Structures are given as structure tokens and as C-alpha cells.
Amino acid sequence: MKATALAIPEIFLIEPKVFNDKRGFFFESFNHRLFEAAIGRTVNFVQDNHSKSVQHVLRGLHFQTQQPQGKLIRVIQGEVFDVAVDIRPDSPTCGQWVGTYLSAENKHQLWVPEGFAHGFLVLSESAEFLYKTTDYYAPQFEVTIAWNDPDLNIDWPFTGDPILSAKDQAAMSLKSYLTNQFK
Numbered sequence: 001m002k003a004t005a006l007a008i009p010e011i012f013l014i015e016p017k018v019f020n021d022k023r024g025f026f027f028e029s030f031n032h033r034l035f036e037a038a039i040g041r042t043v044n045f046v047q048d049n050h051s052k053s054v055q056h057v058l059r060g061l062h063f064q065t066q067q068p069q070g071k072l073i074r075v076i077q078g079e080v081f082d083v084a085v086d087i088r089p090d091s092p093t094c095g096q097w098v099g100t101y102l103s104a105e106n107k108h109q110l111w112v113p114e115g116f117a118h119g120f121l122v123l124s125e126s127a128e129f130l131y132k133t134t135d136y137y138a139p140q141f142e143v144t145i146a147w148n149d150p151d152l153n154i155d156w157p158f159t160g161d162p163i164l165s166a167k168d169q170a171a172m173s174l175k176s177y178l179t180n181q182f183k
Contacts, residue, residue, distance in 0.1 A: 001031070003038035003111075006098045011084050011116070012039050013100055014072075014109035027107060029074065030132070039111055043070060045132040052077075053122045053129065058162035060119015061085055061145040061171070065181075068114035070134035078127030079103035080120040081157050085145065088115040089178055097154050104128075117145045117174075121156055144171035151175055 002015040014035070016027040028034075036043055053059065061083065063069075073082060083099040102108050103124075112118050114134065144167055147154065151174060156162075 001034050008093045008098050010113050012111040047133045049131050051129045054126050055122050056163050058121045058147050061117035063117040064141040066141040067135040067138040070113045071131045073131040074109040075102040076128045077104050078124035080122050080127050082110050082120045084112040085117040087117050145174050146171040149173045
């Protein structure tokens, strides 16, 4: 497994060692010991999630104000553009984002630690998305930052209007969240 820190150094692109032959492929999709060594911290995953979405669905940018979740993300069918936004007020990279392509073909994974909003856009006809979390889902603490927040200026690889849930349509700006958090 190869782990590469992205522009925000706490976020890692994980590339598994894939063994291909005429029968197909094999790779170790998760090894706790190797993963912790690669990212340099202890992690305890408590929940696995699986979603399927159609093309142009954009989910996010989500996070929990309490019970924050670190996420280890991968795609097992199709392709997505995956984005993490630093929402930590005291961080030198607060308000910055990183994005990467995750697909069944490239088999890459993304580690997004606690303190980041997360979202993805489905680029293929459909995509199946798996992720492990470091805490349980707590909808009462969930916040959504607008996918098109002009202050974030995320370069989504899509023109037009994505398909959004009602919750994502009602999202707030990062500036509004940070301002209201400290009132």
C-alpha cells in the first residue's frame, strides 16, 4: 500500500498493491496495522456505509459537529470526484479543499480525518461508494456546507446543475457555519 499526503497534509490518497493476472485481480482493501502506520495515527473504525448513486448526483459537503467522523473512502463500481474541505477554524488550511478521482478501476482510497467536510460527485452512469467511519452517524449533529460555496470555489468536473437532496439544497456557506459556531 502506498499512502500519499495531499495538499492538505492530513488527507491521504491510499493506493493498494493490486495483483492482476488472467483470472482477475486481488488486493488487500484494508489492513489496520498498515493503514495506521501509513497515516501516522491510531484509528478505530466503528461503522461501514455503502451507497449507490446515479450520474450527476452530488452528495455533500457533510460533517458532524459532535461525534465527528474520519472516513476511509473507496468506490467499487463507477467513478466519483471526491472532495474534502478543511473546516477546522484554527487550521492554517481552513477553507481549503482537495479533490481526487476515485473509481473501481483505479482502486484508490481517500482518508479524510475528523475536522473536514466531505462530498462527492458521481461521474459515471452510476457509482457504488463504500466508506468506513471512526464514529457513528448522528443526524442531529450533521451540517451541510454548500457544494457551490463561492468562497470555496471547488472545481467540480461538471457543468450544469447536479442532482441534490433537499438537505444539500438547503446547505449553508462555510463562512456562515464558522460565524455561527462561535456565537
